[in-house]
Amino acid sequence: MSLRGPLSRAEVESVEGWSIALRLGDEYNASFLRDRVATLEKAMAEVFGHACKVNILVGSASGRPNHRADIAATSTDDLGLLDYATQRLGSTGEG
Numbered sequence: 904m905s906l907r908g909p910l911s912r913a914e915v916e917s918v919e920g921w922s923i924a925l926r927l928g929d930e931y932n933a934s935f936l937r938d939r940v941a942t943l944e945k946a947m948a949e950v951f952g953h954a955c956k957v958n959i960l961v962g963s964a965s966g967r968p969n970h971r972a973d974i975a976a977t978s979t980d981d982l983g984l985l986d987y988a989t990q991r992l993g994s995t996g997e998g
Contacts, residue, residue: 922956
C-alpha cells in the first residue's frame with residue numbers, strides 16, 4: 904500500500920513550529936503511517952528546508968470536519984501540504 908490512502912484520510916490536528924500532528928480515524932492507517940513517519944518527515948524536510956517532526960494521532964476530534972471537502976473549505980493550506988506529501992510519497996514505491 905502506498906502512503907496516498909492513509910494520508911488522504913488524515914486530518915491536520917495541529918501545527919506548532921516545525922511539528923505537525925496528523926489525526927487518523929482508525930488504528931490501522933495510523934499504524935501504517937507511524938511505521939513510515941521517517942519517510943514522511945524526510946519529504947517534509949525537503950519541501951521546507953528544515954527538519955520536521957510528525958506525530959500520528961488516532962480517533963476523531965470533536966468539532967472538526969470529517970469530510971475532505973469540508974476540510975478543504977476550512978484549511979486549504981493544510982490540504983496543500985497533505986496533497987503534496989501524498990503526491991511526493993505516493994511514488995516512493997513503499998508498501
